[in-house]
Amino acid sequence: MLVSLQAGSLIAPAYACGCGAMVVNRNSQVAVDRETSAVGWDGRTEQIVMQLSVRGNAPDAAWIMPVPHRATVELGDAELFDELRAITAPVTEERHYFWPRDEDWPLGGSGNSAGDSAAGPKAGAPVDVVGRERLGPFDVARLAATDPEALESWLKENGFELPDRLATALRPYVEQKWEYVAVRLAPEQRGSTLSGTLDPLRLRFASDRLVYPMRLSKLAATPQSLDLYVLAGHRMEPRGAIGGRPPKVSFAGRVDPANEPYEALAAVTGDKPVFLTAIDQYFPSPERIDGDHELRATAEDTPYRTVVYRDTLLTWAGLPAWLLTLLGGAVAVASALLLVVRARRRRPVTPPPPVFTPPPLR
Structure with missing residues (x-):
């Protein structure tokens, strides 16, 4: 299980957000304030539960995500993200210091101190529409493409405007014969702009490896922060930094959702205990991203938890x-x-x- 949290900035007409790319028309702007994705893998099937928080003046937008195999799409459970944040929250411990600091009396304080992210194609077209459906506020199209330019043409014909540079970024996925999930995001009320936290989507597809698509993030114009929450049989780690700073572990430990009040997590894991690893990574120069994140098991399942110390005058x-x-x-x-x-x-x-x-x- 991976969970990515990324902060975004105002975009027009495209923005790379985590495992996908956001697209709007040239006269609109939209900001992806937060993207939260939970990804699970059992060795054969991978699933991603994705939720976006957006704002701006765009009447609608498109979100494009590459997947290695044909995907099924359904609405997800927003409670999953609250449960994951609760599980991986740092532990706060108090520690004391003896001599006064700058904020303490008599140096300057009062004496109290505390340190304080379905229409089919024409015959012979290089893009195949393998499914299209309406899920709540989403218009979801599942595509198979053999040519990035053909994919761009199909998206434009169906209301998804695709910037030229995104076709280039998609080429590695086309060469690997990946497919795409194209989601139209639109407000529930006509005439209003796209804003707020959207309902989560849940994608499932076959995969023989645990992979988190990151290549499209190289299109981002600002630094990117990625938090990966990995749920697997063992403690996991990325195979490489893929152009970012070295990943850091903020949590590692075994979780049994059947013994805790984590119903949404239990629905994803099938009530089975898993090892949860939370990994943080920063990309100061997104254009240096050179691949997707692949994760592997570490040599030992060493537990770890982030501790936040609250310094208090003794x-x-x-x-x-x-x-x-x-x-x-x-x-x-x-x-x-x-x-x-x-x-x-x-x-x-x-x-x-x-x-x-x-x-x-x-």
Whole structure:
């Protein structure tokens, strides 16, 4: 299971978002504020539950996603993402420091301190429409293409405007004979603009490897952040950085959805326990992305959880420990000096020895 969270920026007419690309007409703009995708794989079948949060002035938009094999599409469960965020949330622990910092009294604070992403084609056409359906606010078309330019023409004829550079980005998938899911996004009320969090879509397709499509993200004009939540039999890791900074693990551990109140997750995993690995990665230069993410099992299933520390000034009875220590030390020194003085005052004075007068000389 992979979950990607990506923040977007205002786009016109195309934007790369995670495993797909968003397309609008040239007179419109749309921002993908967040893309959340959950991807599961059992060794034979891969499934992706994808949800978009968008805003802008576009009356509609198209989202294009490549898949290695023919996909089935249905509405997903939005509760899945809340459950995954709850499972992988960092643990907060409190730790104390002794000496005051800049925000503490008397250096500047008040004494309280705490550190604080269906119409068929014409005969002989290089694009085959393998299915088209209406799912809630989505108009979903599943395509098989042998030529990026032909795919672009078909999308334009059916209301999906495709920028020229996207055809080039799609070529590696065409060469691998991948298929595409094209989704028209439109507001529920006519005359309004596309905005808000859309219902999630759930895609399923055959796959002999765990892969997360990332090539289209190289079209992004701004840095990209990707969070991958992997649900598999073992702890997983990417095979490479694919042009980004080294991936980092933020969570790793075994999860049994049957023993927890995670109904949406249980529906995805079939009530089976899985090993969850959360991986974070940053792409400062998206144009350097050179492939898709492939994940493999690590040598050991080592658990890990991110810990967020809340730094707090050590206190005793509500008073800073350092102040009490200094006061206690001062009192101890003063007491010791007082005892020394008193001891000296009470000590008896020893009289001088008697003076011996020698006898007179004769």
